[in-house]
Amino acid sequence: MTPAKTSKYRSLLLLLIFFLSGFAALIYQVIWQRWLVFYTGISSVSISLIVSAFMAGLGLGYLAGGQLADRAGKNRPILYFVLAELGIGLFALVSKSIIYDWLYLSNALQAGGGFQIYLILFLILLFPTFLMGLSLPLLSKAFEQKTSEKQANYISLLYFTNTLGAAIGTFVTSFVLIRVMGFESAVRLGALLNFTCAITSVIIYYTETRKNTAQTTKESATLLTDSKSAGFTWNRNFTYWILQYTTSGFMAICFEIMWFRIIETMMKSVALTFSIILAIYLGMMAIGTYFGVRFAKNYKGNRLKLFLNSQYFLYFYTIGSIVILQWAVKDVSAFSFLFDYLKSYETSFATNIAITTMLVIPMFLMAVPTFIMGFSFTISQLIIQDKFEEVGRKVGWLQFMNIVGSTAGSWFVTLVGFNYLGTSLTIKLISLIGLVYIFIMHKHRFNSMLVRISMAVGLVLAVFLLPANEKFWMKLGGMTSEKDFIIREDETALSFIKTFGGNAFVYTNGLGQSMFPFxxxxxxxxxxxxxxxxxxxxxxxxxxxxxxxxxxxxxxxxxxxxxxxxxxxxxxxxxxxxxxxxxxxxxxxxxxxxxxxxxxxxxxxxxxxxxxxxxxxxxxxxxxxxxxxxxxxxxxxxxxxxxxxxxxxxxxxxxxxxxxxxxxxxxxxxxxxxxxxxxxxxxxxxxxxxxxxxxxxxxxxxxxxxxxxxxxxxxxxxxxxxxxxxxxxxxxxxxxxxxxxxxxxxxxxxxxxxxxxxxxxxxx
The missing domain is CATH 3.40.50.150 (Vaccinia Virus protein VP39)
Structure with a gap:
């Protein structure tokens, strides 16, 4: 077999390993979240605490992984990846004993306020999530490609396979694994996948080591200390990308939480809502990343212009699709069945209702924006990655700041958006971030002045067309009269009281609960x-x-x-x-x-x-x-x-x-x-x-x-x-x-x- 084919098969095998690693990670996220709410109690705040703690560990792992990857000798990143996978798998095997038996059943750690709970969750999850975060920077530096463009595409393919594995892992965990084997056995399966990744990576590591005996012998005992490896080009351009990744993380989690509230209410709060939303979110992001790799091979235009235009369209489509949805359910006769369902008391799994609420609407709202998120990741990596010796740190810093933005977005929506602004105004404010990209295009003279003005007017118009919170939820609640509709919203849930037929009915997240008069x-x-x-x-x-x-x-x-x-x-x-x-x-x-x-x-x-x-x-x-x-x-x-x-x-x-x-x-x-x-x-x-x-x-x-x-x-x-x-x-x-x-x-x-x-x- 020629060296080129060997390299190709080695890379494909590594991509497959990273797919399995992503699959296992989402088994853990879905199930550990379920276990941790026994300790924290069930509420949107507690779930936000859990997700934030999970992301914090990932972010620190990204940051450390970038430093480690750039300072490691040849093939060493693969060896570190092996150790990370072994560590994740070992933690998974004892996770039930730690999270459920020790933390919950034994009341081992009594916590008071939100900060104390967050600190405990962070410390409990730090070890496995830190190791998960190490993976992308390490594998990004595992093999040097011939050109910076190929290196960027390789990173994007890693991101694609890991995200695709996470998407499929989310879906399979909730729809199959929990149903067939329960939480504990599903977590053990995740551990088995981690161990499989580790064993396969060991084989790759030793195969590469034998092929490069002379060079490896020189580098294996010490870290690289040459000036290129030790230094890091933190210039104004990289600072701009740091800001972009932070903003992107903030925007992505804000929209994800908004989508969840809308879709959960329309589905009427069934157990699979979260998994459906997360699977679509991650799956379309993975597809967008892969499409970006294929598209970029033949694209000859300005990549920064393409990136900025795609970012603007993400914001415009997101708010535009929500405007269309709340208009269509009320005023389009073809959706009269959906409006009646939103008004109704019970959950229904009738074919037309199930397909519409569990597939059509989530795809309509989420598919395009998340596709663009993945596509943008590829384009940004093609612009950013120009030095192999800085690959790990650039990936690590950017992903770390993306997590920082995500954490800030999660708390903004949970504590400020839902409590003080309401869903509608929160969506409007987040969507207006799209104007920033129009301003940057103006600075670079991308697109004509008329096009830029049209883009700004279109976004502002979409923001204006989205009704205020009460009217917004009245339509998505199947109601037409404000006097017959009561809404209360905060971080914990949506509460409706609808009056019709002489009685009033209490709803939580779209689902009927009880009624008046008693x-x-x-x-x-x-x-x-x-x-x-x-x-x-x-x-x-x-x-x-x-x-x-x-x-x-x-x-x-x-x-x-x-x-x-x-x-x-x-x-x-x-x-x-x-x-x-x-x-x-x-x-x-x-x-x-x-x-x-x-x-x-x-x-x-x-x-x-x-x-x-x-x-x-x-x-x-x-x-x-x-x-x-x-x-x-x-x-x-x-x-x-x-x-x-x-x-x-x-x-x-x-x-x-x-x-x-x-x-x-x-x-x-x-x-x-x-x-x-x-x-x-x-x-x-x-x-x-x-x-x-x-x-x-x-x-x-x-x-x-x-x-x-x-x-x-x-x-x-x-x-x-x-x-x-x-x-x-x-x-x-x-x-x-x-x-x-x-x-x-x-x-x-x-x-x-x-x-x-x-x-x-x-x-x-």
Whole structure:
């Protein structure tokens, strides 16, 4: 085989290795994020903390990798890459013990404020993410190409394969691996991929070493110390590119978070939303990078002009596509089915809805901008890379500053954008960054004056056409009347209250949760009232989820109840309910929101229960759809064990028995389990005293009568029919060991019916 062919196959093999490395990295990101929210609690802020900590480690790895790559001897970058892959794989094998067992279960590190939590997350993730960040600068310097242009293309191909691997890894992890093998086994598979990368890279390293024995012997024992290698050309031009990569990182993460909020709301918050968005984001970026390599081979024009024009178009298309989307769902008859769906209460997986919300809209919004991001990376590398001895440091510094920009963008959107500006104004402000590129084109005299003015006018017009936040979300919420629509937005979520048909409905991130008036919502009446009336003396009640406050209200019907702790992770939800009360003058909703017994705790309910010693007579989670994001955390055997440990003697735990797995898990924990109304499960350590006459007599109490009469609830008829529907599912100590949901394997959350119906039937 000729040296040229050998070099080609060696490079292809290295690209394949980097593909597998990217695949493994996204297995870890998806799963480690799930594990870490047990420690931090579920909220947008906690997830931002996790992502920021992940990116910080990557950024430091990029920076160190660039320095190491440029100072290493020939072939040494491959050897360092081997060590990095081994380190990542070894950490992965013990990651569950560190993140879940030690950090979460044992409460090893108690953290208070956001900075303390961030610091702990950063330190936990630093080792593996730092090693991940080393990889691109090291492999960028692994082999010297004949020309600077080929070197830049080689770097772009590395970026392409790694990003493509990450995109496919995201998709496969959520759609296949978690479904088929659960979290732990998926992480072990990632470790196996890292070890495969390391072993293959060792073979490449020793093959190259034998071929260059004389030269390698001279360089292997020491680092390069010649002036070219030690120095670094940090000129004004490179500073401009540092600013560009920082801005690009800021813009990219801002738009990614904005896209996620829009698409999640239109999908109605299903568990796979994040993975779909991230897979498209990374996949189109990879395709754009590869296209840039192919395109640049024959492009003879000014590359800087091409880069600036593409950057402008990225901003223009992003805001333009959002303007078109919010116009089309309301005013284009072909999308009337979508407008009706956005208005509706439930999630639907009907073919036209699923294809539109999970594929067409995400691709329409994201495909072009992310393609341009990848394309721009290639063009920028062709402009920047001109000296082989500086390849590593240039890649390292640029990627590090890109991470700095991403981190700043993440916090800007989370803490400033959602809390003070709203989605619409945040999109407008980020999009106006596109004017900077028009100014730079003006300085360089790229394009004619008329074209530059037209570009500026087009971008400003698109910004102007995007409606204000309330009208923007009103359209994407399927509503036409402002008086029938309440919106509250912050970093935790979007809360809507929509009024139609004489009733008002509460939505979180587009998905219906509960309704007003309370007497129309039998499900939440049963969930709240029946346990409170069954228990002999429910002094302390804990309820996970506020919604419309219907469950909370109905749980408060006994005078003996002294404390009603209501946990709500969506901080703006109480404000939305208060706004509804003010508009509607609903006395029952006002009563419970101002009841002195009620203690609103605005944080993750499971997180609070795990970290506090308080015990309750009754604990329940408001009905949560099993396929909603993070629903597995409230339907796992471990969660039910937590409830059991937080009950007083004779206390009751309540859950919605939505699936067989939920029922099995509940039965596996509670020795005495009952079903009411065909959907509500009640578990206890002791048999319940279900004397119907005695329970019905509790309705004669003046406090109880007045409480339910205030909301026009015929609790007598409902209690009577619910008690008659009672079924004893388990009475004694028999444990049900069948198929269940686990913290390490939330099967219901990732089981999407017919797609995987024939893959696994009974895993156990």
């Amino acid at each position: 007497n129309q919502d039998n499900t939440h009446i049963v969930l709240g009232a029946i346990p409170a009336l069954i228990h002999p003396s429910p002094e302390d009640i804990g309820i996970i989820g506020l919604g419309s406050a219907s469950t909370l209200y109905n749980a408060g019907g006994r005078e003996v109840t002294k404390n009603l702790d209501c946990f709500e992770v969506i901080i703006n939800q109480p404000d939305a309910v208060y706004e509804y009360v003010e508009r509607s003058k609903d006395s029952s909703a006002y009563y419970i929101m101002t009841d002195k017994r009620v203690n609103l705790i605005l944080q993750d309910g499971r997180y609070f229960l795990h970290r506090n010693e308080k015990k309750y007579d009754i604990i329940e989670a408001d009905a949560l759809r099993p396929k909603s994001s993070y629903s597995g955390n409230l339907y796992s055997v471990e969660y039910f064990e937590l409830l059991k440990s937080k009950l007083k003697d004779g206390g009751m735990a309540i859950t919605w028995g939505a699936t067989e797995r939920i029922k099995n898990g509940f039965l596996n924990v509670f020795p005495y389990t009952y079903e009411f109304g065909g959907f509500m499960l009640v578990g206890s350590n002791k048999p319940l005293q279900l004397n119907e006459a005695e329970i019905m007599k509790r309705l004669d109490d003046p406090f109880t009568k007045a409480h339910y009469a205030r909301a026009n609830i015929d609790v007598y008829a409902l209690l009577s029919s619910t008690l008659q529907s009672k079924r004893i599912l388990q009475n004694g100590t028999t444990q049900n060991k069948r198929n269940v949901n686990l913290d390490m394997w939330p099967k219901d959350e990732f089981d999407f019916g017919r797609i995987w119906a024939n893959i696994l039937k009974d895993e156990d």
